[in-house]
Every structure is written in C-alpha cells, then in structure tokens.
Amino acid sequence: MPEITRDEVAHLADLARIDLDDAELDHLAPQLSVILESVASISGAAGDDVPPTSHPLPLTNVFREDVVTPSLTPEQALAMAPAVEQQRFAVPRILGDEQ
Amino acid sequence: MSAPETRTAAQLADALAAGETTSVALTQAHLDRIAAVDGDVHAFLHVDAEAALAQAAESDARRSAGAPASRLDGVPVAVKDVLTTVGMPTTCGSKILEGWLPPYDATVVTRLKQAGLPILGKTNMDEFAMGSSTEHSAYGPTRNPWDLDRIPGGSGGGSAAAVAAFEAPLALGTDTGGSIRQPGAVTGTVGVKPTYGGVSRYGLVAMANSLDQVGPVTRTVLDSALLHELIGGHDPRDSTSVDQPLPALVAAAEQGALGDLTGLRVGVIKELQGEGYQAGVQARFTEAVELLVKAGAEVVEVSCPSFVHALATYYLVMPCEASSNLAKFDAMRYGMRVLPDGVDNPSAEEVMRATRDAGFGDEVKRRIILGTYALSSGYYDAYYGQAQKVRTLISRDFAAAFEQADVLVSPTAPTTAFKLGEKLDDPLAMYLNDLATIPANLAGVPGISLPSGLADEDGLPAGFQVLAPALADDRLYRVGAALEAALHEQWGGPLLAKAPTLEGGTR
Numbered sequence: 298m299p300e301i302t303r304d305e306v307a308h309l310a311d312l313a314r315i316d317l318d319d320a321e322l323d324h325l326a327p328q329l330s331v332i333l334e335s336v337a338s339i340s341g342a343a344g345d346d347v348p349p350t351s352h353p354l355p356l357t358n359v360f361r362e363d364v365v366t367p368s369l370t371p372e373q374a375l376a377m378a379p380a381v382e383q384q385r386f387a388v389p390r391i392l393g394d395e396q
Numbered sequence: 397m398s399a400p401e402t403r404t405a406a407q408l409a410d411a412l413a414a415g416e417t418t419s420v421a422l423t424q425a426h427l428d429r430i431a432a433v434d435g436d437v438h439a440f441l442h443v444d445a446e447a448a449l450a451q452a453a454e455s456d457a458r459r460s461a462g463a464p465a466s467r468l469d470g471v472p473v474a475v476k477d478v479l480t481t482v483g484m485p486t487t488c489g490s491k492i493l494e495g496w497l498p499p500y501d502a503t504v505v506t507r508l509k510q511a512g513l514p515i516l517g518k519t520n521m522d523e524f525a526m527g528s529s530t531e532h533s534a535y536g537p538t539r540n541p542w543d544l545d546r547i548p549g550g551s552g553g554g555s556a557a558a559v560a561a562f563e564a565p566l567a568l569g570t571d572t573g574g575s576i577r578q579p580g581a582v583t584g585t586v587g588v589k590p591t592y593g594g595v596s597r598y599g600l601v602a603m604a605n606s607l608d609q610v611g612p613v614t615r616t617v618l619d620s621a622l623l624h625e626l627i628g629g630h631d632p633r634d635s636t637s638v639d640q641p642l643p644a645l646v647a648a649a650e651q652g653a654l655g656d657l658t659g660l661r662v663g664v665i666k667e668l669q670g671e672g673y674q675a676g677v678q679a680r681f682t683e684a685v686e687l688l689v690k691a692g693a694e695v696v697e698v699s700c701p702s703f704v705h706a707l708a709t710y711y712l713v714m715p716c717e718a719s720s721n722l723a724k725f726d727a728m729r730y731g732m733r734v735l736p737d738g739v740d741n742p743s744a745e746e747v748m749r750a751t752r753d754a755g756f757g758d759e760v761k762r763r764i765i766l767g768t769y770a771l772s773s774g775y776y777d778a779y780y781g782q783a784q785k786v787r788t789l790i791s792r793d794f795a796a797a798f799e800q801a802d803v804l805v806s807p808t809a810p811t812t813a814f815k816l817g818e819k820l821d822d823p824l825a826m827y828l829n830d831l832a833t834i835p836a837n838l839a840g841v842p843g844i845s846l847p848s849g850l851a852d853e854d855g856l857p858a859g860f861q862v863l864a865p866a867l868a869d870d871r872l873y874r875v876g877a878a879l880e881a882a883l884h885e886q887w888g889g890p891l892l893a894k895a896p897t898l899e900g901g902t903r
Contacts, residue, residue, distance in 0.1 A: 316752070342789070352840075353607075390743050
C-alpha cells in the first residue's frame with residue numbers, strides 16, 4: 298500500500314474542510330504514513346468470500362407510529378447558534394465569487 | 397463510620413435507606429472532596445454544586461416521604477463530558493464545543509435524573525473520546541490518583557480518576573475501543589462496556605457509531621451492576637438499541653460474590669497475553685486465573701487467530717466513522733465559528749476550514765484525515781472494505797471461542813499507567829494500549845475490567861478483563877464479583893486502600 302505524501306495530506310485536509318498550515322502538514326504527514334503502514338497488515342487477512350460486517354449486531358430498519366411527538370422549540374434549536382437572523386441560522390455566503 | 401466518600405455506592409444506598417445519612421450530606425462530602433483534590437487530579441471539566449445539592453434535597457424529600465425513585469436515589473454520580481446534559485456544558489473535551497449547552501439530555505442522563513442521582517459534574521476526556529491517556533483533552537490532562545505524573549487512561553480518564561480519587565462513587569463512561577476498561581485498569585477501578593445496543597446511545601456525541609457504548613465506571617463490581625441496570629435497556633430514540641430486557645445483573649453480581657464458580661468454563665485468549673504485556677501485568681493476570689480455578693472454574697486456552705488484525709481493523713473502521721461523524725462540526729448551527737484571517741467576506745466553506753483548524757486538536761485531525769483517506773475512491777476496498785471483512789473474522793473467532801468457554805479472559809491493558817507526555821506525539825505507541833480491549837467493540841460483545849493487583853515493577857494497578865457473549869452481560873458480573881471477592885480476601889480489602897493519600901485527602 299502506498300505511502301501518504303505531504304501533498305496528499307494537504308488534499309485530504311481540503312476534502313475534510315480543515316485548514317492545515319505548513320507546520321501542521323510537516324508534522325502530520327509522516328505520522329499518517331506510519332499509521333497507514335501499520336494498518337496495511339490487514340490487506341490479504343480476509344479472503345474474497347468473507348462477507349463484510351458494518352455493525353456488530355444484525356440490524357433492521359426501526360419505525361415508530363406516525364404520530365406527532367414533542368420536539369425542540371425554535372428558541373431551543375437556535376440557542377447555541379453562532380449567529381441567528383429571523384428565527385433562522387445565519388451563515389456566511391455559500392457561493393464563490395466566480396459563481 | 398468511615399468518611400462517606402470512601403464507601404461504595406451500594407453502601408451509600410443502604411445508609412440512605414436506613415436513614416443514617418442524607419443525600420445532601422453525602423453530595424456535600426463529595427463536593428468537598430472535589431474541592432480538596434481536583435486541583436491536582438483534574439477529573440472534572442465542570443462541577444455544578446448548586447444543582448447537585450438541589451437534586452440531593454429533592455432526593456431527601458422523596459426518602460422522607462417514603463417514596464425513593466430507585467435504590468440509588470440520592471447517591472451522587474459524575475458524567476463523562478461526551479453525554480449531553482441540559483443545564484451543564486457538554487464539550488467532549490474539545491474547543492469546538494467550548495461552552496455548548498445542549499438542548500436535550502442523553503437518555504442515560506434522563507434515567508439518572510429519573511432515578512434521583514444528583515449529578516456532580518462532567519468529567520474530562522480525550523477530545524471526542526480519541527485517545528488512551530486523556531492528554532488529548534483541549535482542557536488539559538487528568539492525572540492518575542495513584543501517581544500524579546502518570547496518565548489515568550483514556551478516553552475516559554476523568555470518570556475513572558474521579559471514582560479512584562473518591563470524588564464520586566459512580567460515573568458514566570463510554571467505550572469505543574476500551575475507553576471505559578483501560579482507564580479502569582490503570583486506576584485500579586471497575587468499568588464495564590455493555591453489549592452493543594444494551595445501553596442507549598441517544599445523546600452520546602458519536603465517535604464511531606458501530607463501536608460506541610455507554611457504561612458504568614465504579615469502584616466495585618456490584619456498583620457497576622447497580623448503575624448498569626439503571627441506565628440500560630431499550631430506548632426507542634436509539635435505533636440500534638436492543639429491544640429486550642437486560643439480564644439480571646445485580647443478582648448475578650450478588651451470586652458471584654458468594655465465590656462459587658463451579659461448572660463455569662473460562663477461556664484464556666492465547667493471542668492477548670505474553671509478548672508485549674508487562675511482566676507484572678501478566679503475573680497478576682495468571683494469579684487471578686488461578687483464583688478462578690480455586691473458585692471451581694474450569695480453564696481452557698482458546699485461540700482467536702484474527703485478533704492479531706484487530707488493532708489495524710479498528711484503526712480503519714473507527715477513523716472512517718469518526719471522519720463522517722465529525723463533519724457535523726461545520727460552524728453553522730452550534731459550536732465555535734472562526735473567521736479566517738485576512739479574508740474579506742469569507743465563504744461558508746472558508747469559515748468551516750478555519751473553524752475546524754482552530755477547534756480540533758492534533759489527534760482529531762489525524763483521525764479525520766485518516767478516515768477521509770481510507771474512504772476515498774480507490775482506497776475504499778483496500779482499507780475500509782477489507783477492515784469490514786476482518787471484522788467478520790473477529791466475530792467468528794469470538795463465536796468459536798464461546799463454543800469452548802462461557803467467558804473469555806485477558807489482561808485489560810498491556811501495561812500499567814505510563815508517564816504523562818511519554819506517548820503523546822507517538823500515535824502508534826498510544827494505540828497499542830487498546831490491543832486487548834478493541835476486539836470486544838468490533839464484535840459488540842460485553843466486557844468488564846477489574847483490578848487484578850499491583851505490578852511488581854512499579855507498584856501500579858493492573859486490570860483483568862472478562863468478556864462474555866452478546867447479551868450475556870450477567871456473566872461479567874458473576875465472574876467479576878467472584879474474582880473481586882477472592883482478591884479482596886487476599887488483599888484484606890479493596891486495592892484502592894493501597895493508593896497514596898492525595899493532598900487534602902481525608903482518608
């Protein structure tokens with residue numbers, strides 16, 4: 298399995314929406330390579346015929362009766378928001394200049 | 397009568413029932429103890445004396461009226477800061493949630509409140525439960541009451557240290573890869589990871605949904621059983637909650653304490669001992685197994701060959717789930733919002749990036765990036781897909797082992813508590829602490845850790861782990877209580893009686 302490069306870490310941080318500065322990239326990239334190297338041992342540990350497990354216990358969809366139950370009030374839901382406007386979450390612009 | 401804070405929760409409940417003390421008195425005694433020692437231990441991120449005393453007064457009123465809400469009504473409890481609590485901040489040990497006041501209680505917290513347990517406060521933890529030492533808390537580490545220069549385990553080091561330092565008789569923890577059991581082992585306390593789905597996860601801020609479980613953190617096996625029965629059982633608000641009654645856990649602990657394990661088959665897991673395990677930890681483990689034999693148990697060695705891949709499997713499954721879960725911290729609806737430096741009119745995405753950089757610590761960033769990598773196109777099959785398959789093999793190993801034995805045993809953690817800072821920037825060395833606890837999370841089976849004694853090399857506590865098949869949590873309590881009784885007889889009392897006295901201590 299491939300080693301993870303500093304550029305790849307920068308790209309992944311971008312995908313994960315985390316600004317990493319140069320110092321953080323220098324610090325994290327080699328650590329991630331070491332971790333990946335250590336987990337690489339599982340490649341080949343299970344044959345193609347082994348079914349995957351996503352959950353420890355067998356699960357089925359769970360439904361409840363379609364009746365109204367109490368939920369948060371708008372005040373409760375908005376109480377910890379960084380910014381609020383007209384009983385809504387106020388967020389920064391979502392479109393870029395070029396859009 | 398001994399100081400109230402040194403007594404077990406069961407003893408405190410009995411004293412309350414007998415009218416020998418009041419909830420206000422013993423809540424105050426624990427608050428005093430916190431004031432005296434928590435400056436050193438730092439088990440708590442938040443203490444709410446006023447609310448705890450008000451809840452205690454209500455409990456006393458119920459007792460006076462002859463209508464206690466539960467056996468533990470009036471016995472104070474501490475709650476890991478990853479569980480939501482109305483009226484108390486829930487930070488998960490992260491800057492990104494500093495000061496966050498949740499609008500709802502976790503189901504387990506609701507059950508504590510309904511049962512009348514005053515909540516002393518919220519306990520420290522590795523950020524978002526990612527770590528094995530509590531050093532990854534954004535609010536500073538918790539210290540091990542046995543040696544303040546050492547780690548209390550993690551991620552639930554705060555809950556374990558709180559009960560070890562007699563700051564609380566009971567605490568709630570959460571266990572994703574060992575975060576209840578490993579802190580229990582290194583602080584000389586008891587901790588239980590219930591069967592997956594046995595305790596509600598509603599209101600538990602998820603790290604890895606398919607692995608996380610809430611469980612009790614206490615000083616005795618019986619106290620864990622009492623707390624487990626109180627918080628466990630079906631919850632319609634958690635779709636993974638098991639819809640069937642819990643086994644009789646308290647009864648199992650009481651039966652086990654009688655010391656007779658005749659007919660019980662104990663499987664010693666070959667892959668979870670020997671090389672890599674500290675000599676003193678291994679020695680106490682072997683002696684404890686002998687005590688089980690003395691109690692009438694039959695011991696067999698079992699092999700779980702896929703367990704050698706458990707650590708690698710866990711460090712793929714967990715970051716994948718964690719990276720998805722933590723995407724919700726986007727600076728939009730709650731939590732921290734940081735504007736990037738030198739950007740006019742930043743976009744939501746730029747704000748998100750700046751916030752997540754400022755709000756998350758190193759270990760969280762490592763795991764998010766690792767998960768993002770393992771889930772990305774081209775790597776998914778090699779990493780996440782393969783890990784899911786190995787997870788199946790690990791479950792099959794458990795199934796085969798439980799054909800041969802009623803319970804499986806191993807040391808809980810490979811070593812005793814190490815020095816603060818020793819492994820902080822060496823992720824792999826840190827991950828190895830979870831070697832013996834991780835398989836249970838991957839397979840969803842329950843496990844308990846209880847003290848097995850002090851290691852000869854360093855005089856620090858070692859832990860003994862018992863694992864049972866899914867939904868057979870009662871076996872943990874039967875075997876745990878039997879071993880605990882035998883060890884207490886040998887030691888002439890609980891292991892914690894050998895712990896050094898903390899400054900300001902009353903013991």
